[in-house]
Amino acid sequence: MTPKENHAAIMARSGTALTITLFRYVPAVIAARAGPRQKLIMLRDLSDQVMKEIAPNSPCQKGCSHCCHMATTISRHEAEEIGKRVNRTPKKVTALLNREAQIKRFSGKPCPFLKDNACSIYDIRPIACRIHHSIEESADPCDISKGVRDVAQVDLMKIADSVSMVTFPASLGDIREYFPPRLTPGG
Numbered sequence: 345m346t347p348k349e350n351h352a353a354i355m356a357r358s359g360t361a362l363t364i365t366l367f368r369y370v371p372a373v374i375a376a377r378a379g380p381r382q383k384l385i386m387l388r389d390l391s392d393q394v395m396k397e398i399a400p401n402s403p404c405q406k407g408c409s410h411c412c413h414m415a416t417t418i419s420r421h422e423a424e425e426i427g428k429r430v431n432r433t434p435k436k437v438t439a440l441l442n443r444e445a446q447i448k449r450f451s452g453k454p455c456p457f458l459k460d461n462a463c464s465i466y467d468i469r470p471i472a473c474r475i476h477h478s479i480e481e482s483a484d485p486c487d488i489s490k491g492v493r494d495v496a497q498v499d500l501m502k503i504a505d506s507v508s509m510v511t512f513p514a515s516l517g518d519i520r521e522y523f524p525p526r527l528t529p530g531g
């Protein structure tokens with residue numbers, strides 16, 4: 345199906361559920377009396393629910409790792425959780441690069457947690473990774489080796505923006521800034 349047809353099918357099937365999640369549940373999480381880590385866990389659950397609704401009309405599938413070669417913004421809190429899992433201290437990131445600079449610096453470079461074409465931290469992968477998707481006819485437009493292109497998606501900016509809101513004033517940065525490639529084993 346074309347992106348337009350996929351979008352229409354998703355809205356016909358799940359438009360109400362998506363609207364309620366994005367406009368009621370996400371703001372409720374932002375306003376909740378909870379710390380940033382708890383809120384991130386709640387946002388993760390909402391992200392996964394939203395993606396279940398979109399999945400039948402998306403070419404995203406296990407074994408495809410195009411989006412793991414794209415610039416990926418994560419919060420300091422997410423970096424710290426990953427760091428604990430992999431026994432690495434995330435680097436300090438002082439300021440989020442503007443999107444253009446981030447794409448120029450990181451597009452095409454594999455995420456440090458991509459192993460054998462799969463995410464090695466799948467259960468705790470950042471929200472940016474959870475909500476990244478395509479509703480194109482195939483995964484081809486995501487292939488960064490053929491150039492950076494806009495990929496048709498359902499608008500999930502409310503979730504993407506909520507990450508910085510619930511973790512403010514902690515830093516945001518590309519996942520590769522927190523975990524730059526190691527120059528020596530164990531370095």
Ligand code: SF4
Nearest residue numbers: 412455457458463473
């Ligand atoms: S954290 Fe996992 S899903 Fe996210 S970009 Fe890295 S390998 Fe891909």
